[in-house]
Amino acid sequence: RFDGTARRLEITAAEIDFGTGEQPGPTVSVTGTAESRGADLEIAAKAQVSSLRVDELADFWPQDAAVEARTWVTENIEGGQVENAHFSLAAKATEGHLDSLEIVSLDGGFDMRDVTVHYLRPMPPITGIRASATLQGPNLRFHIEEGREGELTIRDTSVDIRDITGDSRLEAKGTISGPLRAALEVLDHEKLNLLAHVGVDPASASGECETVLAVGIPLVGHVTLDRLAINAVAHVSDGAIGRFLLNRDATGMDMDLSADTKSLSLKGSMRLAGVPAVIDWHEDFTGRRNPRTRVKLDFPEMDTAGRRVLGLDLAPYVEGPVSVAAIATIGQDRNGTLNLAANLADAQLSLPFLRWQKPADQGGSLRLSLALRGEAVTGLNSFDLSAGTLLARGSGELQAGKLDIHSLRFDELAFNGTTLRGATVERAGDGLVIDLGKGVLDAAPFLWNQEPEMPKKSEAAQAEAAQAGTGKAAGGNGAEAGPPLKIKGTLLDSIYFAEGRYLRRADLSLESSKNGWERVHLYGEVPEKLWRRRQDGTTVGQDGKTPELKTFELTFGPSEQGDYRMEARMNDMGAGLRALGIIDTIEGGALVVTATSPGPAPDHPLKGRIEAQDYALRDAPVMAKLLSLASFTGISNVLSGEGLNFKRLIGDFQLKDGVVSTDLLRAYGNALGLTAKGSLNFGDDKIDIEGTIVPAY
Numbered sequence: 001r002f003d004g005t006a007r008r009l010e011i012t013a014a015e016i017d018f019g020t021g022e023q024p025g026p027t028v029s030v031t032g033t034a035e036s037r038g039a040d041l042e043i044a045a046k047a048q049v050s051s052l053r054v055d056e057l058a059d060f061w062p063q064d065a066a067v068e069a070r071t072w073v074t075e076n077i078e079g080g081q082v083e084n085a086h087f088s089l090a091a092k093a094t095e096g097h098l099d100s101l102e103i104v105s106l107d108g109g110f111d112m113r114d115v116t117v118h119y120l121r122p123m124p125p126i127t128g129i130r131a132s133a134t135l136q137g138p139n140l141r142f143h144i145e146e147g148r149e150g151e152l153t154i155r156d157t158s159v160d161i162r163d164i165t166g167d168s169r170l171e172a173k174g175t176i177s178g179p180l181r182a183a184l185e186v187l188d189h190e191k192l193n194l195l196a197h198v199g200v201d202p203a204s205a206s207g208e209c210e211t212v213l214a215v216g217i218p219l220v221g222h223v224t225l226d227r228l229a230i231n232a233v234a235h236v237s238d239g240a241i242g243r244f245l246l247n248r249d250a251t252g253m254d255m256d257l258s259a260d261t262k263s264l265s266l267k268g269s270m271r272l273a274g275v276p277a278v279i280d281w282h283e284d285f286t287g288r289r290n291p292r293t294r295v296k297l298d299f300p301e302m303d304t305a306g307r308r309v310l311g312l313d314l315a316p317y318v319e320g321p322v323s324v325a326a327i328a329t330i331g332q333d334r335n336g337t338l339n340l341a342a343n344l345a346d347a348q349l350s351l352p353f354l355r356w357q358k359p360a361d362q363g364g365s366l367r368l369s370l371a372l373r374g375e376a377v378t379g380l381n382s383f384d385l386s387a388g389t390l391l392a393r394g395s396g397e398l399q400a401g402k403l404d405i406h407s408l409r410f411d412e413l414a415f416n417g418t419t420l421r422g423a424t425v426e427r428a429g430d431g432l433v434i435d436l437g438k439g440v441l442d443a444a445p446f447l448w449n450q451e452p453e454m455p456k457k458s459e460a461a462q463a464e465a466a467q468a469g470t471g472k473a474a475g476g477n478g479a480e481a482g483p484p485l486k487i488k489g490t491l492l493d494s495i496y497f498a499e500g501r502y503l504r505r506a507d508l509s510l511e512s513s514k515n516g517w518e519r520v521h522l523y524g525e526v527p528e529k530l531w532r533r534r535q536d537g538t539t540v541g542q543d544g545k546t547p548e549l550k551t552f553e554l555t556f557g558p559s560e561q562g563d564y565r566m567e568a569r570m571n572d573m574g575a576g577l578r579a580l581g582i583i584d585t586i587e588g589g590a591l592v593v594t595a596t597s598p599g600p601a602p603d604h605p606l607k608g609r610i611e612a613q614d615y616a617l618r619d620a621p622v623m624a625k626l627l628s629l630a631s632f633t634g635i636s637n638v639l640s641g642e643g644l645n646f647k648r649l650i651g652d653f654q655l656k657d658g659v660v661s662t663d664l665l666r667a668y669g670n671a672l673g674l675t676a677k678g679s680l681n682f683g684d685d686k687i688d689i690e691g692t693i694v695p696a697y
Contacts, residue, residue: 589615
């Protein structure tokens with residue numbers, strides 16, 4: 001209907017059927033007005049579209065209207081049906097020229113079903129979409145009620161195409177749920193590549209995942225990753241991923257994940273190779289922020305079996321539960337650190353080669369800082385072990401290309417009565433080179449094979465050790481012959497042989513092979529307070545000027561004749577034996593012991609000769625005092641407190657399997673002379689000696 005006076009055209013009803021008799025098509029119903037306003041033409045129209053297939057949108061969307069939005073929609077939305085489509089249009093043509101027609105407003109809406117959307121090619125599309133759409137001005141909003149991307153279900157999702165007449169941009173946010181494997185495959189797609197630095201294989205994953213995903217995609221120009229805005233917040237339930245960390249499988253995963261194009265974070269609990277763990281993992285994708293990777297991994301309780309499956313089997317040195325916290329940081333240059341902290345309070349520790357142990361009821365902690373290159377450990381920056389009586393602090397180096405330790409440097413090393421500074425341990429072939437540095441060495445546990453008392457393991461601990469395959473009986477040490485050693489200690493403050501018994505300013509060198517000790521050298525000074533012994537049993541040094549040093553020296557090693565030679569010398573036998581903790585009741589004298597052996601100690605017998613002269617036996621045991629009464633001189637010496645004086649001691653001996661035996665040992669002095677034969681068993685502390693005493697009248 002046209003009103004010429006008002007210059008107004010009104011369409012009350014118009015219907016266009018685009019189908020044919022052979023093929024039905026969409027039908028468009030239109031109402032509207034066109035009215036002159038001065039020199040301009042104003043148009044208002046409403047339209048309803050029915051029976052429109054999505055693939056026909058390009059035919060009804062003008063090519064020059066919202067070009068970028070039209071291009072994206074017509075190229076990426078396909079299949080399915082448009083229903084209940086309705087639109088309202090207001091437009092204006094300046095001076096009545098239709099080629100200057102300008103859309104003033106555009107509103108409307110429609111429903112879709114069974115639609116496929118390629119939201120980010122070449123990623124898999126979303127299929128089976130059921131959605132409704134609202135058009136308001138330059139913005140088009142979709143509400144997706146349901147859809148699928150492979151095995152993933154998409155629901156309650158909004159999709160906004162903003163500014164469809166200009167630089168259009170698609171923004172979407174919705175909930176995606178389904179198998180964890182399928183969700184990881186989306187993140188791992190070559191278009192996103194968000195798992196490249198994580199090293200996770202989606203094919204090894206199982207469990208369920210629910211994700212809230214937000215995506216921003218420009219519809220103008222070529223879409224690259226740096227132009228995308230992606231944010232995913234997911235929760236993983238009962239998840240599992242093969243070789244997730246430390247090349248071990250993760251199961252029972254209950255985690256929260258967030259990821260975008262700049263970073264990824266993962267927090268939650270799991271069982272790594274069956275061991276309960278808590279993880280906090282962050283990855284930076286920008287290439288600019290440090291650290292690039294930060295992983296915090298806590299093991300609240302790791303028993304012997306758990307350490308074994310994680311490749312951290314420390315048996316028999318560590319038995320029982322420990323808790324471990326690890327933090328790894330890696331920079332953009334791929335260099336990083338791995339810091340470990342372990343609580344050892346509930347564990348039983350044993351270092352047989354140090355004759356040291358810690359029961360489970362004593363506190364203990366370990367801290368390690370390791371250098372990383374990528375995921376490979378390249379160095380030991382520092383270590384700090386404090387457990388029971390053991391304290392070890394220092395740094396180390398690793399074998400090239402391996403996780404094995406090449407060397408250790410101890411800023412401080414203390415155990416039992418030993419306190420050393422600057423000690424080092426270094427691999428040399430299949431052996432070790434040890435420099436004791438400076439300080440005090442307590443040799444008593446090594447010489448007398450002392451072992452600390454340890455509580456018997458509980459039945460649970462025994463079962464745990466058996467399950468871990470250690471093969472150790474409860475309370476057993478399981479010590480075996482160690483590697484070849486070269487040990488050196490130059491000018492040590494002191495070497496202790498028993499409580500209060502030691503050499504000062506001592507030099508020690510030891511060398512062993514698989515056959516035993518090949519070379520031994522020990523030299524030291526007897527401290528002045530051990531030179532003499534009072535009759536009341538206390539020790540005292542000499543007053544006044546410092547006299548000649550009293551020393552002890554022992555050497556053992558191969559000779560030019562093909563056997564092994566041993567020599568021990570003391571310029572004051574009494575002081576030397578007192579310093580070694582062997583006997584307190586001898587004063588003065590000089591001692592020389594020489595011997596030979598067909599092979600290294602201690603598995604080959606040692607045959608030799610002992611010679612001593614000008615010494616006295618004081619504060620002798622009761623039996624020795626009774627024997628001295630066989631001589632009138634002896635009676636006088638005992639009563640005066642001078643003890644029993646000897647001019648010379650000489651004899652042959654043999655040391656084999658811890659037993660010293662002699663066929664003839666002679667000693668004589670002014671009071672008496674004696675001969676003896678028999679044996680002394682150090683292992684059983686048994687003496688079997690017989691002899692003859694000849695008094696001097």
